[in-house]
Amino acid sequence: MNITINLSMALVLAVLYSVGFYLLMQRSLMRILIGIVVLGHGANLLLQLAGGAPARAPVLDAVPPQEISDPLPQALALTAIVITFALTTYLLALGYRSWVLVGHDEVQDDVEDRRIAARRGPDGAMEEGTAEETEAAPEDTADSHELEEGRR
Amino acid sequence: MLAVVAAHFVLALCLPALARYNRRLAFGAGAALLTATLVWAMSQAPAALDTGVTDVLAWAPDLGLSLSLRLDALALAMIVLVSGVGALIMVYAAWYFGPRSTDAARSAALLVTFAGVMLGLVLADDLLTLYVFWELTSLTSFLLVGQGGQYRENRRAAVQALLVTVFGGLAMLLGIVLLGELAGTYSIPAITAAANDGTLAAGRPVALTIALVLILLGALTKSAQVPFHPWLPYAMAAPTPISAYLHAASMVKAGVVLVARLGPAFSAYAVWWGPVVVLGLVTMLLGGWRALRQTDLKRLLAFGTVSQLGFLMVLFGAGSRVAALAGIAMLLAHGLFKAPLFMVVGAIDKACGTRDLRELCGLGRRRRGLAVLATLAAMSMAGLPPMLGFVGKEAAYEAFLLEGGVRGALILTGLVAGSLLTAAYTARFLWGAFSTKGTQPTGGDPVPLGLSGPAWLCALTGLGAGIAAPLVNTLAESYAGPLPVLGDPYAAQYTLALWHGVGLALLLSAVAVVGGLLLFRYGGTATGHGKVPGLSAQRGYEAVVTGLERTAIVVTGRLQIGSLPVYLACILVVLIVLPGPVLAVAGSLPAQQSLYHSFMQVPVGLMVCVAAIALCRARRRFTAVLLVGAVGYGIGGLFIIDGAPDLALAQFLVETLTLVVFVFVLRRLPAHFAEPDSERRVRTPKALVAAIGGVLVATMAVVLSGARVLPPATTDGFVANAPEAGATNLISAILVDFRALDTIGEITVLLICAAGTASLVLATRYDKRKGGATVTSGADSAEREQEVAG
Numbered sequence: 058m059n060i061t062i063n064l065s066m067a068l069v070l071a072v073l074y075s076v077g078f079y080l081l082m083q084r085s086l087m088r089i090l091i092g093i094v095v096l097g098h099g100a101n102l103l104l105q106l107a108g109g110a111p112a113r114a115p116v117l118d119a120v121p122p123q124e125i126s127d128p129l130p131q132a133l134a135l136t137a138i139v140i141t142f143a144l145t146t147y148l149l150a151l152g153y154r155s156w157v158l159v160g161h162d163e164v165q166d167d168v169e170d171r172r173i174a175a176r177r178g179p180d181g182a183m184e185e186g187t188a189e190e191t192e193a194a195p196e197d198t199a200d201s202h203e204l205e206e207g208r209r
Numbered sequence: 210m211l212a213v214v215a216a217h218f219v220l221a222l223c224l225p226a227l228a229r230y231n232r233r234l235a236f237g238a239g240a241a242l243l244t245a246t247l248v249w250a251m252s253q254a255p256a257a258l259d260t261g262v263t264d265v266l267a268w269a270p271d272l273g274l275s276l277s278l279r280l281d282a283l284a285l286a287m288i289v290l291v292s293g294v295g296a297l298i299m300v301y302a303a304w305y306f307g308p309r310s311t312d313a314a315r316s317a318a319l320l321v322t323f324a325g326v327m328l329g330l331v332l333a334d335d336l337l338t339l340y341v342f343w344e345l346t347s348l349t350s351f352l353l354v355g356q357g358g359q360y361r362e363n364r365r366a367a368v369q370a371l372l373v374t375v376f377g378g379l380a381m382l383l384g385i386v387l388l389g390e391l392a393g394t395y396s397i398p399a400i401t402a403a404a405n406d407g408t409l410a411a412g413r414p415v416a417l418t419i420a421l422v423l424i425l426l427g428a429l430t431k432s433a434q435v436p437f438h439p440w441l442p443y444a445m446a447a448p449t450p451i452s453a454y455l456h457a458a459s460m461v462k463a464g465v466v467l468v469a470r471l472g473p474a475f476s477a478y479a480v481w482w483g484p485v486v487v488l489g490l491v492t493m494l495l496g497g498w499r500a501l502r503q504t505d506l507k508r509l510l511a512f513g514t515v516s517q518l519g520f521l522m523v524l525f526g527a528g529s530r531v532a533a534l535a536g537i538a539m540l541l542a543h544g545l546f547k548a549p550l551f552m553v554v555g556a557i558d559k560a561c562g563t564r565d566l567r568e569l570c571g572l573g574r575r576r577r578g579l580a581v582l583a584t585l586a587a588m589s590m591a592g593l594p595p596m597l598g599f600v601g602k603e604a605a606y607e608a609f610l611l612e613g614g615v616r617g618a619l620i621l622t623g624l625v626a627g628s629l630l631t632a633a634y635t636a637r638f639l640w641g642a643f644s645t646k647g648t649q650p651t652g653g654d655p656v657p658l659g660l661s662g663p664a665w666l667c668a669l670t671g672l673g674a675g676i677a678a679p680l681v682n683t684l685a686e687s688y689a690g691p692l693p694v695l696g697d698p699y700a701a702q703y704t705l706a707l708w709h710g711v712g713l714a715l716l717l718s719a720v721a722v723v724g725g726l727l728l729f730r731y732g733g734t735a736t737g738h739g740k741v742p743g744l745s746a747q748r749g750y751e752a753v754v755t756g757l758e759r760t761a762i763v764v765t766g767r768l769q770i771g772s773l774p775v776y777l778a779c780i781l782v783v784l785i786v787l788p789g790p791v792l793a794v795a796g797s798l799p800a801q802q803s804l805y806h807s808f809m810q811v812p813v814g815l816m817v818c819v820a821a822i823a824l825c826r827a828r829r830r831f832t833a834v835l836l837v838g839a840v841g842y843g844i845g846g847l848f849i850i851d852g853a854p855d856l857a858l859a860q861f862l863v864e865t866l867t868l869v870v871f872v873f874v875l876r877r878l879p880a881h882f883a884e885p886d887s888e889r890r891v892r893t894p895k896a897l898v899a900a901i902g903g904v905l906v907a908t909m910a911v912v913l914s915g916a917r918v919l920p921p922a923t924t925d926g927f928v929a930n931a932p933e934a935g936a937t938n939l940i941s942a943i944l945v946d947f948r949a950l951d952t953i954g955e956i957t958v959l960l961i962c963a964a965g966t967a968s969l970v971l972a973t974r975y976d977k978r979k980g981g982a983t984v985t986s987g988a989d990s991a992e993r994e995q996e997v998a999g
Contacts, residue, residue: 061799062914063806067907069814069847073840075903076821078781082774082895085882087830091837094867095821098844101860103910105851108921110806112852115939122928126852127921128939132948135859135940136955142863143962146870150969153874157973162878170771176762 062106070106073099086152086162093148097141104134210264210278210332213246217325221318228314235317236303243296243324250280250288257285258687263334277396279334282687283469286537287331287462290544293670294458295324297663301552302450304659305559312356312448320454323349327459331466335395336385339467343381343427346460347374353455354447366446369750373430373440381427387420397470404474418480424471425484432464432518435492439747442499442511449555452507457514457547462540465518469525469536473691476528485526490623492519497630501637501732506554506564509638510547513590513631517543520627523620524605529612531700533689535604538681538705542597545671546589549664550638553583556660557642561651566641571650573643579656580643586668589675591635591725592628592718597675599718600705602628606714607703612696625717632725633732640729678705778895781902789905792912799915809850817843825896828881834871838864855940 062070073095080092108127113120115128156162220242228235256262261281268276280288299320306313326345333339347370355367389395391410392403403409410417428434433441444456455461468485475481496516503509521543524536556579557572558564573580589598609621674681682705694701709715805811820839827833841864848857927939927947936942944952 061802062911063803063810065805065811065814066847067911069817070910071903071907072818072821073903074906075900076825077899078902079825079896079899082777082781082899084774087833087878088882091824091833094837095824095840098840099906101856102844102847103906105848105853105856106910107914108851111810111850114852114854117928117931117937117939119937122925125924125928125939127924128927128943129921129923131853131856131940132943134853135856135944136951138856138859138863139955140958142867143959145867146966147962147969149870149874150966153877154969154973156878157976164773167771170769173762174766174770176766 063110066102066106070099070103073102084163084165086148086155086164089164090145090148090152094141094145097137097144101134101137101141104130104137210262210280211266211276213249214278214325214329214332216242217246217321217328221322221325224318224321225314228317232306232308232310232313232317233303235314236299236306239317239321239324240296240299240303242321243292243299246324246328247288247292247296250285250292253280254285258282258683265334273395274337275335276338277334278329278332278338279398280332282537282684283466284331286540286684286688287459287466288328289541290458290462291324291327291331294544294548294667295320295454297667298450298454298458298548298552301453301555301660301663304657305448305450305555315357316353316448316451319349319353320451323353323455323460327463330463334397336389336397336400337395339397339470340378340382340385343431343463343467344375344378346463347371347378347431350374350444350455350460353451354444356447360446362446366440366443370440370444372754373437373750377427377430377437380423380430384420384423384425384427387416388424391416391420397474401471401474409474417478421475421478421481422484424467425481428464428467428522429484429488430464431467432461432522433492433515434464434488434519434522435495436746436749438492438496438515439745439750441515442508443747445505445507445511449507449551449558452511453548453551453555456511457551458544461514461518462521462544465521465525465540468522469533469540469688472525472528472533476526476692482526482528486523486620489519489522489526490620490627492516493523493627494519494623494630497627497634500634501630501729504566504641506557506566506569506638506642507551509566509634509641510550510554513634513638514543514547516627516631516634517547517590520605520624523624524608527608527612527620527695528692529608529695529700530689530692531604531608531611531694531703533692534682534685534703534705535601535608537685537688538597538601538604538678541674541681542589542601542671545667545674546586546596546598549586549667549671550583550590552660552664552667553579553586553642556656556664559660560654560656563651566637567646569642569646569651571645574645575650576643576656579661580639582661582665582668583642584639585672586664587635587639589668589671591632591722593722595672595675595707597671597678597681600675600678600681600707602718602721603709603714604703604705606717607709608700610713611700611703614696617696621717625721628718628721629724629728632722633728636726636729675707678707681705774895778898781898785898785901785905788909789901792905792909796908796912797915798912802911807850810847813843813846813850817847830875830878830880830882833882834868834875837871838868841867853940855938 077092077096077099080088080095083089083092108130112126113124115125115131117125152162220238224235224239227238250257253262257280261279263277263279265275265277268274299317302313302316302320306316323346326342326349330339330342330346333342351367351371354363354370356363358364385395388400391413392400394400394403400409430437441456441461445452447455471481493516496512496514496519500509500512500516503512517539521536521539524532524539554564557569560576561569561572563569585596589596592599592602605624606621609617609624611617612620685705817840820836820843824833824836824840827836841860845857845860845864848854848860927943930947931937931939931942934942934946936946
């Protein structure tokens with residue numbers, strides 16, 4: 058029996074996954090979210106295609122059992138579709154919240170990580186005194202941000 | 210025996226509350242428990258010295274793990290220090306910590322905990338039990354040295370002590386596991402027996418050597434031997450009672466105890482006694498030499514402790530009967546003279562506000578009692594009769610005189626030189642603390658009995674033990690008995706005694722004391738202080754720690770750059786690099802490959818592709834959302850062609866709902882994406898990685914689907930059982946009946962997502978009602994940008 062995924066469907070899968078991956082690597086939360094949706098579509102399609110070549114719908118009294126398509130991948134894909142929807146709405150709400158709080162929906166670089174990467178030397182046990190002095194400054198600014206937030 | 214150890218931990222739990230009520234009562238309770246432990250141990254002494262008293266709790270018998278304790282001569286000697294001297298130090302601490310001290314409650318609880326842990330360590334009868342208590346002493350020491358952590362000096366000292374001793378501890382764990390696997394048991398008596406029979410690790414000498422070196426690493430770091438010694442003088446940042454207890458009487462002896470415990474098994478191996486004896490001698494000399502250069506009395510004593518620990522290492526490492534006798538005597542003597550000396554320094558510190566020997570002046574005349582007490586303890590340190598220190602030193606000289614040979618002669622020379630330095634720094638200590646040096650006299654406050662009393666008791670015990678040397682001999686003999694007699698056969702009859710008559714050993718004692726005094730008088734060490742030139746172990750430690758931190762920063766800085774796209778790209782690249790080549794090499798495309806199964810797949814698939822590609826170029830949010838919708842409906846179409854109407858129905862419904870939700874959010878967001886599109890420099894690699902990833906997934910799908918040779922096995926079952934479920938539609942039968950639990954899980958996920966979404970949306974509404982305008986953090990401020998840009 059022929060259950061191999063055909064070339065045109067393989068092309069669709071390749072395009073969906075590529076576009077999904079590409080959008081996932083963007084900085085706008087909205088684009089990332091769309092990337093996840095597209096990846097979800099690709100995955101659902103893959104699940105369904107894994108069931109084999111096109112056949113009749115798996116409804117027993119209308120079709121003889123020999124002619125129906127494999128129902129298990131369909132059931133799994135159906136679950137996946139619904140879960141993707143739930144995930145999409147949740148991520149959308151997160152993006153919306155981020156926009157409300159920060160004023161844009163971009164994923165920015167982690168400042169703390171950048172600071173570590175920019176540091177030349179350690180400031181642990183050996184130069185503890187200096188470490189405390191340098192670390193005092195950012196803490197102060199963080200506090201003032203919080204204060205500002207509180208005032209607004 | 211287990212109950213005695215456990216009692217310490219129970220009491221320690223209660224002490225913080227008790228200390229808040231009454232500080233001295235808390236320390237008193239600790240002292241009472243420690244005294245009770247000592248009394249209990251002494252009541253067991255006859256049996257302990259005869260065969261040893263054991264107590265085993267098999268807590269994981271299937272794994273062969275048990276908590277086994279054994280009271281024998283060595284443990285008894287250590288209990289005298291841990292519990293006996295410990296009780297006195299607890300009393301001392303009650304008067305040392307002032308009424309406003311914030312550290313008192315904490316220290317009381319930790320000291321009792323430490324006493325319990327140390328008790329477990331000296332009683333441990335199998336290597337794993339020993340290891341657990343060993344590391345617990347490191348941890349309690351860290352907490353005690355670090356104190357509340359307010360002072361940089363305490364923190365540094367605590368970290369250094371922890372790093373060095375835990376490094377050694379971990380090495381020791383490796384060694385213990387290796388040794389345990391070689392011997393097939395972790396029980397110390399069993400290992401000793403096997404080693405003495407020669408059945409231990411037969412034919413695997415290299416593994417045994419590695420195991421012993423690793424175990425020694427633990428002992429050497431814990432007992433502050435060269436080159437690991439600097440942590441001990443730095444640990445003097447701790448309050449004096451803690452220094453007196455941990456860093457003179459008990460914890461630092463853990464390494465010595467380990468060497469003494471395993472000595473009967475391994476002292477015949479050169480890899481065991483070689484490093485112990487050589488490093489011990491070097492430590493003894495270096496510690497003594499450095500002590501002569503210190504101006505802080507406490508650090509002077511600390512280097513003295515380093516020196517004495519080296520001495521003890523030599524005695525227990527040498528592995529002969531007389532050396533072991535001397536070792537037990539010196540072990541007791543050191544605890545009994547070093548603890549009171551520390552207590553004296555603490556009392557001076559409290560009375561005068563300084564312990565710098567350049568500032569102290571005229572204390573000997575004003576505090577005569579304290580001076581007599583210090584001299585009494587110092588006599589034992591210098592090895593003068595009739596103190597226990599003299600008895601021990603005599604025996605030590607005698608041991609290597611009797612052993613003879615090159616090894617004996619070399620060790621003897623080292624010991625005499627070390628003792629000479631000991632006498633010299635003893636003189637320097639007494640001179641520094643009590644002499645009148647012509648400056649302003651210091652020290653006004655009288656020393657309370659609570660501070661001097663325990664020290665007196667300790668020092669007098671040293672005197673008493675020296676006079677009652679035969680009693681100490683009984684204890685020491687029980688430990689040293691099984692050890693071999695090296696050299697002169699007379700060594701078999703040697704006993705510890707205060708007076709052995711005029712002989713070479715007495716002469717050597719006299720040489721050491723007189724030489725030490727001369728060195729102190731004419732060697733320029735009286736006022737001398739200053740840096741020791743050249744190689745410094747402390748600098749080595751600092752270089753190692755700094756290097757480690759620098760490496761950590763470089764590695765973290767390179768790996769964790771804080772950019773989400775880069776992280777995702779990394780994951781994708783791993784996906785490409787790892788399974789990709791495998792697919793290329795091992796995968797084979799199916800032989801017969803069709804372009805399409807149903808003609809309609811081509812136009813619908815094309816539409817999906819076009820919409821998806823256009824999605825990448827969309828600038829407006831709304832366009833993007835519409836294109837996603839197009840992709841979704843297209844997929845639905847493909848489902849219909851595939852013969853999955855249920856799936857298509859769900860897809861159309863969900864797609865419509867998603868569009869509606871998107872539109873709700875889009876209403877509030879700006880029309881265009883914030884960034885126009887990433888720069889070409891970034892865009893091209895992203896697109897390339899994404900395209901390769903996508904093609905890889907599709908290829909994998911084709912290859913894997915081609916690998917299937919049989920029709921699906923479950924379909925027939927579903928078909929057969931569907932009538933029972935009362936359904937003709939197989940999909941609905943699967944979802945609500947056959948795999949109903951999955952569906953419940955799915956519904957749960959939906960509910961959680963709904964709750965999360967609702968709370969996020971409602972939070973925004975709540976903010977608006979409270980504050981009016983939008984809330985912004987500093988994330989888009991100029992400073993923030995500056996930070997991001999670096």
